[in-house]
Amino acid sequence: MIGPDIDRLIQLLAKLPGLGPRSARRVALHLIKRRDSLMAPLGEALAAAASSIRTCSICGNLDSNDPCTICADHHRDSGLLCVVEDVGDLWALERTGAFRGRYHVLGGTLSALDGIGPDDLSIPSLLERASRPEVQEVILALNATVGGQTTAHYLSDRLTPCGVRLSRLAHGVPVGGELDYLDDGTLTAALRSRRSL
Amino acid sequence: MIGPDIDRLIQLLAKLPGLGPRSARRVALHLIKRRDSLMAPLGEALAAAASSIRTCSICGNLDSNDPCTICADHHRDSGLLCVVEDVGDLWALERTGAFRGRYHVLGGTLSALDGIGPDDLSIPSLLERASRPEVQEVILALNATVGGQTTAHYLSDRLTPCGVRLSRLAHGVPVGGELDYLDDGTLTAALRSRRSL
Incomplete structure (x- = not known):
């Protein structure tokens, strides 16, 4: 007989991605044993984030401010627009620190099956x-999946009349990757896009 | 550039068992997209649990009440005392519904290396x-690990003078298990403790 408070906590934790009923119980027990150092701060962080985070009305990023920190940053290059499917992809690109332009979050990919249109x-x-006149290049940083590439194709058709330079991410050997374990498509792409030394 | 609210949330989520930085980001994004249906309720459940859950002063169980629901339940058999290492083990036994006695949570196992004594x-x-006169049997439901068995051995020495019947969980083939995949120790134990049909 598990108490109702703990039971409700386990039920909610089991809804998180990657957690099942068993790992949810493990997480719940871990949290209960660290009530002051982890459980209470996590509860506060969740409540704070739930009330403060909103979708940026310009780019679709998630942030405590609208416009988001990236859209509001005057040091970032307004001439470069990077189109991503999801906020997770934006986070991944931001972690690299290699991009200093602005983003546009699509919120998914086109899918005739799921009835998702433009x-x-x-x-x-x-x-x-x-x-807009200041935008010089649009980078289509979509996933190399069927959905992502279909959407990229559609976008390139629609963006061509805008008169901007269009680009996509390079395909090739992942840094640290071994050729033997790569799929044929990636290896073919890497060979075709080979760079002179 | 991830906002401070989201960043703090990811940092805290990454401290949960089984989650690393990558899965913590995934969980955070999942939560942010379900602000009203999951994030806010989870925050409330954590806050409620953090403030209400306490350790039962009788058995060591974790519950919103002290004494816990099990200790306070007059329908449970006071003659049976089941000793477990941890609250997680108590939860596992409660899920079976096969035990109607009371528990005693040790809070760990004896360990000379870690300096954990009785x-x-x-x-x-x-x-x-x-x-106590009402207690007739003590079941040592400790893990079948070195630490658990050392503790069981020590406890059986100390409990013998109390004049109670002592027992431990049976070793054997797990239900649904295949003999071919079982370790030698379990198979030997199952053979030695064979039951007549």
């Missing part, structure tokens, strides 16, 4: 942003 | 409980 994603606002 | 665990209160 108007379900933030494509109209992307076309509007890309038409 | 007084660091709830052994004195166990001896006191086992000496």
Whole structure:
């Protein structure tokens, strides 16, 4: 007989991605044993984030401010617009520190099967942003999946009339990767896009 | 550039068992996208649990009440005392629904290496409980590990003078298990403790 407070906590934890009923119980027990050092701060962080985080009305990023920190940063290059599927992809690019332009989060990919058309994603606002005179290049940083590439193809058709330079991420051997373990498609792409030394 | 609220949330989530920085980011994004349906309720459940859950002064269980629901339940058999290492083990036994007695949570196992002696665990209160006239049997449901078995051995020495019946969980083939995949020790134990049909 587990008490109702603990039971409810386990039920909610089991809804998190990557956690099942067993790992949710493990996490719950870990938290209960660290009530002051972890459980209470995590509860506060969740409540704070739930009330403060909103979607940036310009780019679709998630932040405590609207416009988000990236859109509000005057040091970032307004001429470069990087289109990503999801906020997780934006975070991944931000971690590299290699991109100093601005983002546009689509919120998914086009999918005829799921009934997701251009108007379900933030494509109209992307076309509007890309038409602005300061934007020089749009980087389509979409996933190398069927959905991502279909969307990239559609976007490149729609963005061409805007008169901006279009680019996509390079395909090739991952840094630290071994050729023997790479799939044929990646290896073919890496060979075709070989660079002179 | 991830905002400070999200960053703090990811840092705290990464401290949970089984989650690393990458899965913590995934969980954070999942939560942020379900602010009202999951994030806010989880924050409340954590805050509620952090303030309400306490250790039962009788058995060492974790519950919103002290004495815990199990100790306060008059329908449970006071003659049966099941000794477990940790609250997680108590939860596991409760899930089976096969035990209707009471528990005693030790809070760990004896360990000379880590300097954990009998007084660091709830052994004195166990001896006191086992000496009560209503207690007829003490089940040592400790893990079948070196630490658990050492502790069981020590406890059986100390509990013998209390005049209670002592027992331990059976060793054997797990239900649904295949003999081919079982270790030699378990198979030997299952053979030795064979039951007539």
